[in-house]
Amino acid sequence: MEYLMGFMRKRPGIASEITRHSLMRPVISVVLSVALSACAVAPGMRMSAPATLPGGSGASNGPASEAQVPITDIDINLIQQIRDTDTHANEDAVRQLFARAEPYTLGVSDVLQVTVWDHPELAAALGAQPQTSSRPYDPGQGFVIDTAGNIQLPYAGSVHVAGLRIDEAQRAIHAALSTMYVKPQVTVRVASYRAKQVYVDGELRMPGAIPINDSPMTLYEAITRAGGFSSSADQSRMVVVRNGVSYPLSLPHMLERGQNPANVLLRDGDLLRVASRDDYGVFVMGEVNKPVTAIPMKTGKLTLSEAMSQAGSLNNATADAAQLYVIRGVAGNTPQVYHLDAHSPVAMVLANQFELHPKDVVYVDGNGLVRFSRVLNLLLPAINAGLTAAILTK
Structure with a gap:
């Protein structure tokens, strides 16, 4: 001890260094204590399951428990339960759209082509021949069904055909022409279907209005006539809107359950929308x-x-x-x-x-x-500032 005291008297700078470090020790201790305690509250989003009450409930009383969300471990039973719930939700919507196809019935704005054999003078009533550059939505050559559901035939006058099938309309026109001609040979066909249509929207190659013709407008038919799905289409999220009610459809789920999408029959005025995968x-x-x-x-x-x-x-x-x-x-x-x-x-x-x-x-x-490294990165500036302040103070 005497030797040490003598050495310090000979080297007074050493004594001041020891004194300065002795004063800095409390500052360093406080900084380290703060750093270690901060490890328990490291920044991040670590989640923990809520405390369980003795009665088995996963929540407790108080405002803090109201904000807690239960955490469920993923296992086979959970996967099966979620899958069954999603399946039953889609089945109910599909069943309501299943229907049998019925023969096409004529409606307002349909165009009929009526041919009476051996009477070429009636051909002029069909109108001029369409141009080769005619647009797809232009009416065809023939007799247009007016708003009253009638067509106007030369000599025979007005014939009501709206709501009739093609064969029924042919018989009605034959009966009207029989009053003017002896045993007329009549052929009736639809030149342009314009009375009924469905609308397709979303991720299809050719969205728009699709007229309903004598071929049943099934789900497959509507998708095919719209050019098929686009590259970004989500085939599991299709919606049919009918009379203000939306019916979600999933093509993959229907195929997995053995349900034929051709049994989904669309009606006049229905809207089919195919969603984009980017939205989900x-x-x-x-x-x-x-x-x-x-x-x-x-x-x-x-x-x-x-x-x-x-x-x-x-x-x-x-x-x-x-x-x-x-x-x-x-x-x-x-x-x-x-x-x-x-x-x-x-x-x-x-x-x-x-x-x-x-x-x-x-x-x-x-x-x-x-997490610990990130805490240290947050605290190092404060530690350096504390050490610098202690050195400058002394």
Whole structure:
């Protein structure tokens, strides 16, 4: 001790350094305490299941519990339950659109071509021959059914044909011409179908109005005559609007259940709309290689594994595979959160079967080391500032 005191008397600078470090020690202790305590509140979105009451309920009393959302682990039973719910919802809408095709009945604005053999003088009543450059929606050559449902025949006068089948209209016209001609040979055909039509909209190659003709206007017929689906069409999200009521349809689901889409019969005035896949994306964020809005397949399906694949999979350096979450129903009143521990190989099987819904949020949390590193990055400026202030003070 005497030797040390003598050494300090000979070197007075050493004493001041020791004193200064002794004064800085409390500052360093306080900064480290704050850093370590901040590890428990590291920034991020880590989720935890709500506390369970003794009675088995997953919620507790108080304002804090009202904001909690239950977290459900993804397993085979959950996947089957969600799949059954989605299937039954579509079956009810499909059944209401099933109908048998009936013969076409004439209506207002239809154009009839009436041919009376051996009487060429009646051909002039059909009108001039159409031009080769005529537009598709121009009426054909013939007799137009007026708003009263009649056509005007030379010599025979007015004949009511609206609401009749083609064979019935032919008999009615034959009876009218028989008053003027002896045993006339009459042929009647529809030159232009304009009385009834359906409307197609959305992701089809040729959207617009499609006239209903003598071929039944089934779901397949409407899609085919509209040029088929476009490249961005979502075949699982089609809607038929009839009399102000919307009926959702899913073509892949119908085929899976053995239901023939040709049994879906469209009626006059129906609207068929095919949605775009871009409108039903899933948001993938967190510790993934490429945060992205995952787009469903053409069939409308998008599993959890497919969404992760579009996001470039997990970030091996920062992701915690045990903390993979699917947040559903954020905009509704009953949000749900599903959790998957992706450490196990079995989890990949579950992820490949768990189908996502539009606007779902897939979130991957970071691991503990990354969270701690981010806390230190936030605190280092404060630590440096504290040390600098202590040195300048002394």
